[in-house]
Amino acid sequence: MNMSKKFYITTPLYYVNASAHIGHSYTTIAADTLARYQRRLLGEENVWLLTGTDEHGQKIQKAAEEAGLKPLEFANKVVLTFKDLWKDLNISYNDFIRTTEERHTAFVKKALEILYKRGDIYESKYEGWYCTPCESFWTEPQVAQGGACPDCKRPVEKISETSYFFKLEKYQDWLVNHIKDPVNVKFILPSTRKNEVLKFLEINKLTDLCISRPKERLNWGIPLPFNPNHVTYVWFDALLNYISAVGAFNSEDRYISKWWPADLHLIGKDILRQHAIYWPIMLHALGIEPPKTIFAHGWWMINDDKMSKSRGNVINPIDMVNKFGIDVYRYFLLRDVPFGLDGSFSEEAIIKRFNSDLANDLGNLLYRTLTMVEKYYQGSIPQIEINKIKFDAAGEAIKKAISALGDQVYIPLAVNFEFSLSLEKIWELINMANKYVEETKPWNLAKENKTDELKSFIRLLVDVIREVAEAILPFMPNTAASIKEQIGQDTINKGKPLFPRIEVKIPNS
Ligand code: MSP
Numbered sequence: 001m002n003m004s005k006k007f008y009i010t011t012p013l014y015y016v017n018a019s020a021h022i023g024h025s026y027t028t029i030a031a032d033t034l035a036r037y038q039r040r041l042l043g044e045e046n047v048w049l050l051t052g053t054d055e056h057g058q059k060i061q062k063a064a065e066e067a068g069l070k071p072l073e074f075a076n077k078v079v080l081t082f083k084d085l086w087k088d089l090n091i092s093y094n095d096f097i098r099t100t101e102e103r104h105t106a107f108v109k110k111a112l113e114i115l116y117k118r119g120d121i122y123e124s125k126y127e128g129w130y131c132t133p134c135e136s137f138w139t140e141p142q143v144a145q146g147g148a149c150p151d152c153k154r155p156v157e158k159i160s161e162t163s164y165f166f167k168l169e170k171y172q173d174w175l176v177n178h179i180k181d182p183v184n185v186k187f188i189l190p191s192t193r194k195n196e197v198l199k200f201l202e203i204n205k206l207t208d209l210c211i212s213r214p215k216e217r218l219n220w221g222i223p224l225p226f227n228p229n230h231v232t233y234v235w236f237d238a239l240l241n242y243i244s245a246v247g248a249f250n251s252e253d254r255y256i257s258k259w260w261p262a263d264l265h266l267i268g269k270d271i272l273r274q275h276a277i278y279w280p281i282m283l284h285a286l287g288i289e290p291p292k293t294i295f296a297h298g299w300w301m302i303n304d305d306k307m308s309k310s311r312g313n314v315i316n317p318i319d320m321v322n323k324f325g326i327d328v329y330r331y332f333l334l335r336d337v338p339f340g341l342d343g344s345f346s347e348e349a350i351i352k353r354f355n356s357d358l359a360n361d362l363g364n365l366l367y368r369t370l371t372m373v374e375k376y377y378q379g380s381i382p383q384i385e386i387n388k389i390k391f392d393a394a395g396e397a398i399k400k401a402i403s404a405l406g407d408q409v410y411i412p413l414a415v416n417f418e419f420s421l422s423l424e425k426i427w428e429l430i431n432m433a434n435k436y437v438e439e440t441k442p443w444n445l446a447k448e449n450k451t452d453e454l455k456s457f458i459r460l461l462v463d464v465i466r467e468v469a470e471a472i473l474p475f476m477p478n479t480a481a482s483i484k485e486q487i488g489q490d491t492i493n494k495g496k497p498l499f500p501r502i503e504v505k506i507p508n509s
């Protein structure tokens with residue numbers, strides 16, 4: 001099914017000016033789920049999940065100053081909070097890159113040298129506007145409309161200085177052709193984002209990108225190898241992580257890597273321009289293939305406002321994990337909103353999902369099945385092959401659904417990155433099985449001494465649960481393990497209910 005033999009997936013490198021919030025955890029959980037799924041398909045050794053931190057630039061320098069620390073000391077502290085969080089959320093990353101590491105800074109210098117040598121970087125004067133929170137340069141007409149950053153609407157500062165520029169303009173036609181080429185239909189996803197980028201490129205003529213800041217204004221960055229009085233623009237530095245982490249330039253300046261091109265860069269829609277415009281052009285200028293897919297997901301919102309540190313409305317993922325558990329949190333994020341769209345985050349929404357999908361559907365199916373195995377067979381799982389048994393129509397439909405589930409999950413998840421749809425398919429099987437219990441009324445089979453029917457019926461439920469445990473594993477690794485532990489090979493090992501209902505106290509009115 002999957003033609004490529006390896007899968008290289010990345011998350012953005014998160015800024016270390018503050019600890020992670022739900023938005024950051026969303027991208028990382030999605031990436032982890034895909035990586036876990038692909039590891040099963042392709043083998044552990046053929047999947048690489050890269051994450052890390054973006055540690056240079058004005059924003060970090062400012063945050064460090066406010067904390068009374070040197071930038072690197074400050075970054076060292078915040079990085080630990082990210083690493084702890086990924087551990088708490090069960091993120092199976094293969095590598096964590098920090099842009100302050102020597103392996104990265106040396107690589108960035110090399111890439112800059114190559115581009116400079118080829119004439120794709122040149123010196124000139126920069127006149128324009130800069131938004132520090134976004135670390136973005138803006139032109140006069142872009143700022144003129146609102147007098148502020150077109151992205152975040154915060155104040156911008158006027159800049160006029162000697163700088164180095166990267167030739168973006170020269171490659172605009174190449175990029176447009178690349179995006180439009182039918183073989184690259186999956187280059188920018190979802191297609192709404194691809195259209196957005198194409199529209200942007202149609203309306204705007206790209207101007208060359210200012211990729212340096214004079215040292216006297218900003219010294220927290222990678223010095224340009226051809227002029228150490230300037231440091232590298234933080235986006236130019238950070239984007240290169242995707243290749244610095246997994247390869248190197250050889251003596252002929254050719255990039256060599258076992259993993260590149262990336263199969264998937266997962267990002268939020270806020271950083272689409274940098275990933276879909278700057279990044280492919282940087283790669284092309286370096287003579288390196290573009291990534292296969294850039295997927296930009298939506299935002300988690302709080303009351304119609306994007307969750308972000310600057311808006312002061314962030315929720316700490318750890319608080320949610322402590323309240324609901326890791327897997328419930330992972331499930332909620334991936335199930336509640338189709339990947340690509342914005343979602344509204346609230347505890348009420350988590351509780352609703354929890355009580356219906358997890359407590360009522362999955363938890364109930366497992367618990368009632370274990371209870372029946374215990375009650376009718378003293379904990380021994382009936383050893384029969386359901387494929388050799390002819391069930392009634394509903395039972396046959398379940399049998400079919402068990403064998404079809406693999407593909408039903410694979411296509412939305414691995415081909416189209418539709419986490420929610422993939423989970424929906426798993427839950428269709430769970431609901432079929434629950435309905436079957438209600439319709440078959442196994443207690444009557446027991447009363448009427450229909451022992452063969454009862455045995456087949458229960459074994460069918462066991463097989464459903466085993467298949468479900470397999471299917472949810474990438475999404476909810478702990479839950480899958482716990483189910484597998486409770487439904488053993490020959491006997492069961494009934495534990496506490498996986499998801500006891502959450503009673504919501506309605507405040508007295
Ligand atoms: N450092 C840059 C990325 C460089 S990649 C070479 C950056 N960092 S960030 O810390 O601001 O993280 C941005 C990413 O966090 C978004 O692209 C998205 O993946 C995630 N999110 C941050 N806030 C979010 C929401 N409110 N909702 C969903 N995800 C968002 O940009």
